[in-house]
Amino acid sequence: MKLDFILNGQSVSLDDVPTSATLLDVLRDHLKLTGTRLTCGIGMCGACTVLVDGEALSGCLLLVPMVAGRNITTIEGLAAPDGPLDPVQQAFVDCMGLQCSYCTPGFILATHALLKANPQPSDQQIKEYLAGNLCRCGSYYKIMDAVRLASERLHQAQRTS
Amino acid sequence: MTAHTTIGQAVPMIDARERVTGTISYVLDVELPGMLYARILRSPYPHARLTRVDASAALGVEGVIATLTRDDFNDPAIKPVYGPQIKDNPILAMDKVRFVGDPVAAVAAESESAADEALLLIEADYEELSAVFDAYEAAQPGAPLIHPMSEDWIGTSAYFDMRPQPNTNIAHRFRIRHGEVERGFSEADIVLEETFRTPAAAHCAMEPHVCVAHFETPDRLVVYSATQTPFNTRDALAEMFSLPKENVQVFVRTLGGSYGSKTFPHVEPIAAALARKAGRPVKLVLRREEEFVTLNRHPVVARVKMGVKRTGEITAKQVWLYYDTGAYADTGPGVAQKGGYASVGPYKIPHVWVDSHCVYTNLPPNGAFRGYGVTQCAFASEMMMDIAAHAIGLDPVEFRVRNLLHEGDQFATGETLEDVAFEECLRDAARAVNWQAGVRADLSDGRVRGKGVCVLLKGMTTPSRSSARVEIDQNGQVTVHMGTIEMGQGARTIAAQIAADVLGVDYARLTLTLPDTNATPFDVRTTASRSTYMMGQAIRNAANDLAAKLRSHAALFMGVQPHELELRGGAIFAAGKSAPLGEIVQRAEVEKLVGEGEFRNVGSLNPDTGQGVASSHWHLGAVAVEVEVDTETGQVRLTHVHAATYAGRVINRFTAELQNEGSVIMGIGSALFEEIKFDGGQVSNPNLSDYMIPSIMDLPDRLTQHLIEREGAPSHGLGETALPAIPAAVGNAVAHAIGYRVRSLPITPEKVLRAIIEKADQP
Numbered sequence: 001m002k003l004d005f006i007l008n009g010q011s012v013s014l015d016d017v018p019t020s021a022t023l024l025d026v027l028r029d030h031l032k033l034t035g036t037r038l039t040c041g042i043g044m045c046g047a048c049t050v051l052v053d054g055e056a057l058s059g060c061l062l063l064v065p066m067v068a069g070r071n072i073t074t075i076e077g078l079a080a081p082d083g084p085l086d087p088v089q090q091a092f093v094d095c096m097g098l099q100c101s102y103c104t105p106g107f108i109l110a111t112h113a114l115l116k117a118n119p120q121p122s123d124q125q126i127k128e129y130l131a132g133n134l135c136r137c138g139s140y141y142k143i144m145d146a147v148r149l150a151s152e153r154l155h156q157a158q159r160t161s
Numbered sequence: 162m163t164a165h166t167t168i169g170q171a172v173p174m175i176d177a178r179e180r181v182t183g184t185i186s187y188v189l190d191v192e193l194p195g196m197l198y199a200r201i202l203r204s205p206y207p208h209a210r211l212t213r214v215d216a217s218a219a220l221g222v223e224g225v226i227a228t229l230t231r232d233d234f235n236d237p238a239i240k241p242v243y244g245p246q247i248k249d250n251p252i253l254a255m256d257k258v259r260f261v262g263d264p265v266a267a268v269a270a271e272s273e274s275a276a277d278e279a280l281l282l283i284e285a286d287y288e289e290l291s292a293v294f295d296a297y298e299a300a301q302p303g304a305p306l307i308h309p310m311s312e313d314w315i316g317t318s319a320y321f322d323m324r325p326q327p328n329t330n331i332a333h334r335f336r337i338r339h340g341e342v343e344r345g346f347s348e349a350d351i352v353l354e355e356t357f358r359t360p361a362a363a364h365c366a367m368e369p370h371v372c373v374a375h376f377e378t379p380d381r382l383v384v385y386s387a388t389q390t391p392f393n394t395r396d397a398l399a400e401m402f403s404l405p406k407e408n409v410q411v412f413v414r415t416l417g418g419s420y421g422s423k424t425f426p427h428v429e430p431i432a433a434a435l436a437r438k439a440g441r442p443v444k445l446v447l448r449r450e451e452e453f454v455t456l457n458r459h460p461v462v463a464r465v466k467m468g469v470k471r472t473g474e475i476t477a478k479q480v481w482l483y484y485d486t487g488a489y490a491d492t493g494p495g496v497a498q499k500g501g502y503a504s505v506g507p508y509k510i511p512h513v514w515v516d517s518h519c520v521y522t523n524l525p526p527n528g529a530f531r532g533y534g535v536t537q538c539a540f541a542s543e544m545m546m547d548i549a550a551h552a553i554g555l556d557p558v559e560f561r562v563r564n565l566l567h568e569g570d571q572f573a574t575g576e577t578l579e580d581v582a583f584e585e586c587l588r589d590a591a592r593a594v595n596w597q598a599g600v601r602a603d604l605s606d607g608r609v610r611g612k613g614v615c616v617l618l619k620g621m622t623t624p625s626r627s628s629a630r631v632e633i634d635q636n637g638q639v640t641v642h643m644g645t646i647e648m649g650q651g652a653r654t655i656a657a658q659i660a661a662d663v664l665g666v667d668y669a670r671l672t673l674t675l676p677d678t679n680a681t682p683f684d685v686r687t688t689a690s691r692s693t694y695m696m697g698q699a700i701r702n703a704a705n706d707l708a709a710k711l712r713s714h715a716a717l718f719m720g721v722q723p724h725e726l727e728l729r730g731g732a733i734f735a736a737g738k739s740a741p742l743g744e745i746v747q748r749a750e751v752e753k754l755v756g757e758g759e760f761r762n763v764g765s766l767n768p769d770t771g772q773g774v775a776s777s778h779w780h781l782g783a784v785a786v787e788v789e790v791d792t793e794t795g796q797v798r799l800t801h802v803h804a805a806t807y808a809g810r811v812i813n814r815f816t817a818e819l820q821n822e823g824s825v826i827m828g829i830g831s832a833l834f835e836e837i838k839f840d841g842g843q844v845s846n847p848n849l850s851d852y853m854i855p856s857i858m859d860l861p862d863r864l865t866q867h868l869i870e871r872e873g874a875p876s877h878g879l880g881e882t883a884l885p886a887i888p889a890a891v892g893n894a895v896a897h898a899i900g901y902r903v904r905s906l907p908i909t910p911e912k913v914l915r916a917i918i919e920k921a922d923q924p
Contacts, residue, residue, distance in 0.1 A: 034190040035183020037417070039367045040449050040849040047367055075183035089181040093173050096815040099823060100649025101180035102367040102417030108181060131858045134849070136365050136418050137649045138823030140857045141864060142815075 003064050007031070008077025023067050024048045024059035027074060035075035035105045039134075046133030049106035050074050056113035058132075075105035078112075087157070088112055088150045097146030099137030107133050111147050119158075120151055165729065166662045171814035174654045175669060176415070176647075186414045188387040189371045193442040196373065197226055197269040199435050200276035201445075202283050203454070204258035204265050207294070207523040207842030208305065209287035211254050216266050218282040224275030227439035228283070229267040229431065231255045238403045239434070245318040245393060245425040247325065247332055249308050250489040250526075252401070252430045258287065259307055259488035260525050261843040262454025269435040269443045292523035294842055296485035297462045299330045299522045306330060307488060307521040317400055318393045318425065318686075320624065323494055324768045330521040332486060333494030335501040337515035337771030339573040345477020345512030349468025351552050357465070357541035358905040359888075361485075361837040362458040362830075364530060365854050368417025369452055374432040375442035382409045382433055387416050389424045389646050390686040395678045397426050398433055413676040416648035420827070421529030422456050423648075424492065424688055453847035457837055458530035459496055460485040463504070463541035469549045473563040477512035480504045482538060484527075486519045491528035493519040498768065499620055500534030502775045505573045506542045507583040507618040508564040513573040515771060523842050529688060531824070535619045536831060536885040540906060543615040543889035547896065557600075557893065558591045561616055575772045576764075580874055581779055586805040587616050589867050590785035593803035600897045607793045610800065611898025615886040616783045620776030621762075621878065622689040627699040628682040628759040631660050631707045634752065637731055637743030639664060640672040643700060644684030645692045650880055651816030652692050656700050658812055663704035664711075665728035666742070682757070690878025693812060694778055697876055698760040707756025714749040715740060780878055782806035782869075784825075784886035786861075788894040792917055795910030797833060797895055799861035804883035806866065809874035820880045821866050828887025830855045834907050 003014045003026070014030060027033045027050070037047040041060050048059035051073035078086040085093065088111050098104045107130065114121060114129040121129065126147050135143065179185035204211075216228035231253055234241035241252045254265045266283045270276035293299040299307075310325045310332075324334045346352050372386040382404060388394050391411040399409045416423060432445040447455060461484055468477040482500055486493030501517030530536075550560035565583045572578055591597075594612050602610040630642040641660050645652045653673045661668035674681065684696060711733060712723035719726070721735040728734075732741045746754050764774025787801040804825050811817045834853050838845045846852045868879070888906050896902040901916035 034187075037367065038189065038369075042449075042848060042850055044849040045367065079182055081184075085178065085181060092181045093177040096171070096173055096177070096819065098174075098177075098180055098649075099651070099816075099819050100367070100416060100418045101185060102187065102649075104180055105183040127857045127860075131856050134367070134854060134856055136367055136420070136827075136854060137819070138826030138855065139819055140826065140860055141822050142819060143857070 005067050006071040017064050021064050022060050023062040033074055033076050037102055046106040047103050049109045051109055056110045087153050091146040091150035095142050095145035095149055097139055097143040099139050103135045107143055115151055167658045167668050168662050169811050174651055175657045187368055187417050188385050188414050189368055191373050191385045196442040196444050197439055198273040198276055199267055199269050199432055199443050199445040200280055201264045202266040202280045204263040206258055206287050206289055207261050208290040208292035209258050211258055212288050213286040215284045219268055219279035222275055222279040224271035225279045227269045227435055229435050240401050243397050243401055243426055243430055244316045245492055246316045246494045247314045247490040248316050252434055260523050262525055267431050267435055269439045292842055294522055294524055296483035296520040296522055300483055300518055300520045304330055317396045322768050331518050332490040332521055333497055333519040335498040335517045335768050337513055337573055340512030342477050342479050342512045342514040346468040349476040350471045352468045353549055354466040355545055357463045359461045359537040359540055361460045362835045363453055363837055363852055364420045364422035366418035366422050370428045370447040372429045372432050373442055373444045374436040376437045380404055380408055384429055385412045386429055387423055389419050391676050391678050393686055394426050394429055411678045413646055419648045420531040424529045427455050450847040453844045454525040456526055456528045459527040461537035465541050465545045467545055467549055469553055471553050473555050473560055475510045475564050478510050479514045482517040484519050485522050487524040487526040489526040491526045496534035500538040503535040503619055504538035504542050507566050507616055509566050509570055531881045532885040539617055539885045540888045544892050547893045558596055574775045576774045581781055582807050583616055586783035589805035590614055590783040590803050593865055594785040594787050594801055608789050608791055609898040610789050611894040612787045613890045613893030614785045615889040617886040619780040621691050621778050623762050623764040623777045625685040626761045627684045627695040629699040629703045630682050631703040631756045632753045633742055633746055635743050635746045637741055639666055642674050642681050643696055644676050644681045645696045646687040650820055651813055655812040659697055659700045660704040663708055666731050690780055690880040693876045693878050695760050699758045702758025703756045706758055710754045711745050715745045718748050780882045782882040784883055784890045786890045786894045790898040795914035801863045802861040804866045806868055806879045806882045807877055808868040808870055808879055809877040810870055811868055812876055817868055821883055824881055824883040826855050828884040832888040832891040836907050
């Protein structure tokens with residue numbers, strides 16, 4: 001099928017995408033955007049998390065007809081190659097909320113969706129929201145630190161603006 | 162050391178930006194022009210004679226370029242068997258299949274879907290043989306034999322003497338014979354004997370096993386592999402394809418987790434054999450369910466017999482261990498040996514006998530898994546310590562303290578222990594959970610609390626070698642070349658910190674090359690938490706070598722003595738004069754100045770007596786946990802975990818804490834819920850829905866840690882010190898809480914409830 005959608009603010013038009021392909025396949029194999037990661041293939045781990053109209057969803061579970069015309073954000077859409085990091089990314093660096101970082105783009109995008117829905121989440125709310133993102137290295141405590149720091153900074157930026 | 166050192170500080174990983182922007186490259190992202198995709202046909206039987214395999218119809222599928230079966234190995238240039246310690250693993254099944262999932266045939270095609278379709282057309286006939294799925298049963302006379310055992314089997318990466326037992330399934334037997342164990346038991350007031358079991362577990366690295374192999378010419382093989390062992394993989398492939406080592410070039414990128422799963426070849430032999438036949442690059446990515454039949458953690462049956470005096474001294478200990486290595490040995494011999502001596506525990510015991518067996522069964526292969534065999538034996542031996550303490554009415558911490566080894570004491574292997582701190586770790590752990598306040602509390606609402614401890618000793622690869630090169634160019638740019646694989650532990654960052662510390666430059670501005678076996682100095686492998694200690698010293702030596710060269714060149718044109726010169730802030734200083742480092746290279750009239758460094762450790766154990774040097778350097782720590790058990794449901798909740806881990810000297814506070822925390826969290830999975838389940842040898846939970854790993858919801862209510870440092874001590878690896886201690890500590894805590902003991906992992910609500918209801922297992 002022909003697939004049109006918005007990817008990281010740009011219109012994308014692909015010809016001849018199999019309808020059985022997932023958004024994860026399209027991102028990795030067709031568009032070579034490798035920040036979205038393949039792990040479980042069944043929506044259990046969150047490594048392929050992307051934002052679809054602002055909502056954090058698993059790319060491996062989205063067949064291409066489901067994303068036609070939608071607005072997709074991947075990790076590549078958060079910061080320009082040589083530009084400053086986005087506040088969530090910066091918080092993950094400052095708190096070192098990662099190890100092998102294979103799952104990190106998924107955590108960062110899920111954190112974006114969380115903080116949009118709930119700018120000042122409690123620890124329990126952070127855990128519940130991120131329960132679908134697995135980190136086998138077990139960086140969860142410093143991921144929690146990063147989410148708290150990002151929330152604080154975004155909140156302060158909003159108050160001063 | 163410079164005033165601006167980052168050693169010991171919490172500084173971000175050197176590649177943190179690439180990691181949070183998703184741009185860091187994994188082997189999964191590697192694509193070569195003309196690349197094909199491979200898929201594997203696997204055995205549906207646990208043990209069967211392969212009577213026929215015919216892949217000719219598969220070639221009829223559009224896009225299929227090559228098929229591979231045993232018929233391709235009639236070629237004298239291919240030695241189709243590999244294995245790091247014992248060469249028992251055929252590239253594809255030859256005469257037999259030995260587990261459900263054993264590779265039988267493979268296909269390379271223009272697309273994965275074409276390769277998948279082709280697999281359906283491969284015909285294979287089998288004649289079933291009787292199978293065995295338990296290491297203890299498989300070690301008994303009369304068990305179905307899985308391999309013919311021969312002497313010329315020793316693998317290319319074996320670093321100790323093998324003791325395969327002919328006409329049995331025992332691939333390696335390791336023994337400790339220290340003292341006269343029967344005399345020790347006769348001197349005891351009480352002799353206890355118990356059996357414990359631990360199950361298979363899955364590493365579940367988020368990035369699957371993946372490699373891309375390409376024969377650029379018929380005698381030059383290039384491999385991109387997500388591996389912890391590029392040099393060992395190179396050696397194995399060179400032997401397999403009759404090539405000189407330098408004609409096999411292995412490249413590695415950062416790994417998306419590994420935890421031992423990506424040690425030694427697993428996917429590379431099939432990809433390379435297909436690439437050779439197809440004449441094109443071949444990429445092989447394992448599907449998640451294939452991960453569960455590629456390399457797992459050894460299930461273990463452990464029998465422990467211990468003699469104790471009422472006064473608290475252990476008089477004798479005898480341990481029988483059966484490590485189920487599955488259908489192929491992989492690193493099973495090493496795991497059984499390391500578990501064998503670790504099963505003694507960090508205690509001074511006059512009479513110790515250990516018989517540790519690495520046993521073939523018809524389960525998928527088992528090998529290195531974070532903890533390397535120690536998780537299993539520590540569960541048994543540290544549960545036994547509590548059982549013995551209760552039997553003589555002593556507090557479990559006090560009982561341990563009375564028997565702990567100290568600096569200068571002799572271990573059961575005969576070696577003298579240096580740079581150890583078992584008592585400090587144990588006391589720290591006990592203090593953290595307020596042990597003195599009592600080990601049991603009834604909350605009077607169906608919930609009970611209990612506390613438990615575990616002390617841990619774990620060895621490091623001995624003997625081994627690491628080497629490194631540190632260079633500086635005319636612009637003052639410093640580059641580190643090392644073979645240590647970055648898999649999330651922060652190896653590249655601490656390498657940069659160490660080199661920067663010596664050279665007085667900013668660690669964040671250093672460049673590190675990626676491992677390339679033709680260009681990178683040799684390192685035996687990234688395993689056993691050896692890199693911070695071994696490679697760290699190799700890098701320090703290389704940086705010191707470079708610093709000496711910078712000083713001697715600068716001394717010439719600055720007119721001072723080399724020892725008067727100080728390196729800091731990217732420049733060299735003496736007597737009010739200074740020069741940027743790049744200028745020294747320019748004045749030396751060379752492209753770059755190069756420092757080289759190496760670090761070796763030595764020692765070995767006699768596998769028949771267990772005497773010698775097990776480890777030149779020890780990993781040690783203690784864990785204390787507090788649990789809350791719901792006696793209605795059997796649910797165990799971790800209210801507090803404390804990990805006291807001996808670090809010697811921390812290099813990077815962030816990555817050290819992350820490794821220690823991650824180790825605890827992985828240990829929680831092993832303690833409470835992780836288990837690969839088998840039905841007739843077939844994995845019945847091969848996905849992340851049915852095989853659960855810890856999520857953020859599984860964190861203990863409170864995790865505290867103490868990375869214990871000592872003035873003048875070297876850095877100790879700590880990537881797998883807390884993990885092996887967690888299951889035993891949890892088991893001991895649950896026993897204190899409910900009054901009964903669960904003797905097998907994982908400690909599920911069902912087992913806890915059964916223990917309460919049946920009152921069967923006294924503590």
